[in-house]
Amino acid sequence: MQVELNGKPFETDAATLADLIDAEGFEAPCVATAVDGIFVPRATRASVSLTEGLRIEVLSPMQGG
């Protein structure tokens, strides 16, 4: 299925958001996630099933002012 991962079209077989985070090598404890503009807490990533076209954001600490 195709989803949008950090703004880019992305093909994945991952069943859940947690699976996608693992499969893509993100450091699960160090990133924050949102799906379709809604925050998904770390603890609930495994219960978010991925479906076609979801907009997924995986964010990390960066420099800011």
Next chain:
Amino acid sequence: MFYGVNLKSRLMLGTAQYPSPAILAEAIAASGTEVITVSLRREGTGGTAFRDLIRASGCRILPNTAGCHTAKEAITTAHMAREVFGTNWIKLEVIGHADTLQPDPFALVEAARVLCADGFDVFPYTTEDLIVGEKLLEAGCQVLMPWGAPIGSGQGLRNAAGLETMRAHFNGVPLVVDAGIGAPSQAARAMEMGFDAVLLNTAVAKAVDPVGMARAFGNAVEAGQMAYSAGLMPPRDMASASTPIFGMAELA
């Protein structure tokens, strides 16, 4: 007191735009700051190194919602930041216009209300407008952060009279001048006016020597704070000789 936290240094420092991570780390140390601002972005290069750097700084983290243009975006970003950084502190920015980076006060108040109710300690980036300030306090904010000038402009305290009025109006409320500070003298002036802290980034990051400038700002903020505590003399319209006339020799 900023949400129950006492800060010795009243300089809050942004972490963006430095020539290198090493210079950022040195600048943080040289400034004496205890609070650094950070953001959340799509993972690029150097993510792990940056996480280590902010941890090693020993500073309290003030995550921002920079770049958000709606209350919804800012609220989602705040929740993501709380989880990643493990703090309720959030520098709430809801930008109203891409050119001026002026806050959208309506969306700001809306987002502040939601976040305060959700247990966040909100530091709202606002203007010197008194009514917006009142609405932010009603929404649950315990700190206000009026701009000095547009973000990154280095123009200093563009509406100094308005900021003075704000300081007088919100007696007892911690106020931080955030954004637009370009020189240590401007930071010192904000502190002399009775502001509780100054938050800046570009003026240090884009200096020829960011570490030296960080130190200069640290000292200026401290000097301004000491001056406010010591009580400035009231200005006079006329000259008034400081050396006594009494006892002067007749030499004419």
